[in-house]
Amino acid sequence: MKKLLFVPFFTLLAFISTATYSETVLNAPNGIKYPTGLENWRVLGTSYRTDNNTQRVILGNSTAIKASRSGKTNPWPEGSILAKLVWKNVKHPNWEEAIVPGNFIHSEIMVKNSSHYKTTGGWGYARWIGASQEPYGNDEAFSQECFSCHSKVKNKDYVFTIPAQTP
Amino acid sequence: MKKLLFVPFFTLLAFISTATYSETVLNAPNGIKYPTGLENWRVLGTSYRTDNNTQRVILGNSTAIKASRSGKTNPWPEGSILAKLVWKNVKHPNWEEAIVPGNFIHSEIMVKNSSHYKTTGGWGYARWIGASQEPYGNDEAFSQECFSCHSKVKNKDYVFTIPAQTP
Numbered sequence: 001m002k003k004l005l006f007v008p009f010f011t012l013l014a015f016i017s018t019a020t021y022s023e024t025v026l027n028a029p030n031g032i033k034y035p036t037g038l039e040n041w042r043v044l045g046t047s048y049r050t051d052n053n054t055q056r057v058i059l060g061n062s063t064a065i066k067a068s069r070s071g072k073t074n075p076w077p078e079g080s081i082l083a084k085l086v087w088k089n090v091k092h093p094n095w096e097e098a099i100v101p102g103n104f105i106h107s108e109i110m111v112k113n114s115s116h117y118k119t120t121g122g123w124g125y126a127r128w129i130g131a132s133q134e135p136y137g138n139d140e141a142f143s144q145e146c147f148s149c150h151s152k153v154k155n156k157d158y159v160f161t162i163p164a165q166t167p
Numbered sequence: 168m169k170k171l172l173f174v175p176f177f178t179l180l181a182f183i184s185t186a187t188y189s190e191t192v193l194n195a196p197n198g199i200k201y202p203t204g205l206e207n208w209r210v211l212g213t214s215y216r217t218d219n220n221t222q223r224v225i226l227g228n229s230t231a232i233k234a235s236r237s238g239k240t241n242p243w244p245e246g247s248i249l250a251k252l253v254w255k256n257v258k259h260p261n262w263e264e265a266i267v268p269g270n271f272i273h274s275e276i277m278v279k280n281s282s283h284y285k286t287t288g289g290w291g292y293a294r295w296i297g298a299s300q301e302p303y304g305n306d307e308a309f310s311q312e313c314f315s316c317h318s319k320v321k322n323k324d325y326v327f328t329i330p331a332q333t334p
Contacts, residue, residue: 039209039210039333039334040209042206042207043206043210043224043226043252045267045268046213046222046223046224046254046267046268047259047265047266047267048215048222048256048265048266048267049264049265049266050264050265050266051264051265055213055215055222056213057210057213057224059210085210085331085333087213087331087332089215092214092327092329094319094320094323094327095319095327097216097217097218098214098215098216098217098218098327099214099215099216099217100212100213100214100215100329100331101212101213101329101331101332103332104331104332104333104334107334128334130334131332131334132334133334152261152262153261156261160259160261160262160265162259162267162268164252164254164267164268164271165254165268165270165271165298166206166252166271167206167271167274167295167297167298167299167300
């Protein structure tokens with residue numbers, strides 16, 4: 001175990017960040033698997049939505065975090081996965097000017113694989129609903145719904161998230 | 168290196184989560200040091216503030232994350248560190264109903280050490296302003312300002328953050 005102390009930090013981090021996939025959550029209709037440990041990924045940003053009364057944190061796998069921190073996100077590199085955890089907005093019980101996460105609504109990811117997802121701008125989309133993480137969509141066509149909105153930001157490689165400035 | 172594959176995941180995680188402190192960011196006036204790599208910590212929640220037009224992500228060190236995921240946060244365990252990264256709210260340029268992080272405002276932490284911080288409910292407070300991370304407060308008395316607000320949630324061990332539900 002002592003040898004561990006001499007393994008560079010980023011080697012360890014890369015090891016931990018290697019994606020594994022859930023064996024209990026069903027795949028999205030387009031075959032995208034739910035990455036286990038999504039909730040442990042590092043933060044890219046936050047967002048508060050007034051149109052559907054939700055707030056979310058946007059996370060990235062190690063490829064996406066590395067890209068965002070070096071400012072190389074247009075295009076995002078192959079293998080990037082961006083994830084959102086989305087909650088309903090509720091007032092904090094002790095500070096009503098603070099709007100905080102209520103019920104968990106869904107998790108969603110977009111996976112960069114330009115050759116595999118040619119018809120949706122190089123990104124594969126997936127969403128899992130609620131605490132039970134039911135895959136969203138009846139068939140592969142659901143991706144076009146995602147792609148339709150994301151086409152608004154085609155010039156940002158189809159990504160709405162602008163990585164938040166950190167110190 | 169092959170042996171690494173057999174080291175349990177949480178052993179690795181605990182190793183990575185061991186706090187180190189910045190040698191460039193100045194200590195808060197009460198002596199609290201800025202933990203390096205704060206921006207890599209895992210998410211406890213998010214918050215959108217209507218009173219000061221900011222949004223924030225709340226992160227935890229490994230002690231805090233372990234406590235929140237096992238529902239043991241009242242009291243939070245000794246050694247817990249909660250951190251907030253705070254940004255000004257701005258409208259997303261391509262989706263105006265989405266309010267997203269603008270300029271970085273400050274980072275702040277609260278550190279649980281019941282014996283050391285008896286006069287502020289067992290928590291030590293610190294804040295660093297802006298991208299340059301200037302310590303907030305002229306002298307130790309600044310902590311009373313933090314403590315005054317946090318006393319509203321004395322029955323939650325002085326913590327406003329309600330860990331967000333994740334799948």
